[in-house]
Amino acid sequence: MTALNILSGGAAQGLVAGIAPQFKAQAGLDIAGEFGAVGAMADKLRAGTNADVIILTAAIVARLAEEKWVVPDSIADIGLVETAVAVRAGDSLVTVNDAAALRDALLAADAIFVPDIKASTAGIHVAKVLQQLGIAGEVAARLRIFPNGAAAMRQLAETDAIRPIGCTQSTEIISTKGVILSGSLPQGCDLSTMYTAAVTSRAALGKQARNLIDLLIGTDQRAIRARAGFIDAGK
Missing domain, CATH: 3.40.190.10 (Periplasmic binding protein-like II)
Incomplete structure (x- = not known):
């Protein structure tokens, strides 16, 4: 295999693109897959689309964990x-x-x-x-x-x-x-959404999927996350 497959909300597309060169240098893999509306991406996973990693809202990832579509101990918050x-x-x-x-x-x-x-x-x-x-x-x-x-x-x-x-x-x-x-958006109309990554239950490249998640959440990547528009949850 030459690529790790991902299903992700569009919010994370810029971040994934920023991380991709480092991931390829470490794992020897490109990142392939789809970015779109989170509900549609979750439905694609349920419909059997091949994916090693998902990046969706925390609420949807929690639901997918209950449905056994992701590995619970791989779930990690990326940022708001x-x-x-x-x-x-x-x-x-x-x-x-x-x-x-x-x-x-x-x-x-x-x-x-x-x-x-x-x-x-x-x-x-x-x-x-x-x-x-x-x-x-x-x-x-x-x-x-x-x-x-x-x-x-x-x-x-x-x-x-x-x-x-x-x-x-x-x-x-x-x-x-x-x-x-x-x-x-101003106070009262605002929305901050936590985006979360997880390894899928049917991942063909489980180890590499965890490596990608480690990169996405790593302290060394804080500047890349900030440039992409992510806010660290602790802030």
């Missing part, structure tokens, strides 16, 4: 990821210091780019926030929904909309060229 606002590179940043400012920014946008509002962590949360702010119906026609945050941010970067905005997890914003992190 905030849901945040993005703008297209070259556009003015938007101020979202409180719920009123976030409401105004969303209402001012002529296109709102978000991930899957039923299967992705950020998308589900954005849908709740729109309801909370009382503007879900008003902006429904402006929503541009994509399978995951990375896809949504790529489309935000390329859109010809006049006043576009995006909302997904900060890691997906940071890792996408052509968009800029404008700010985290």
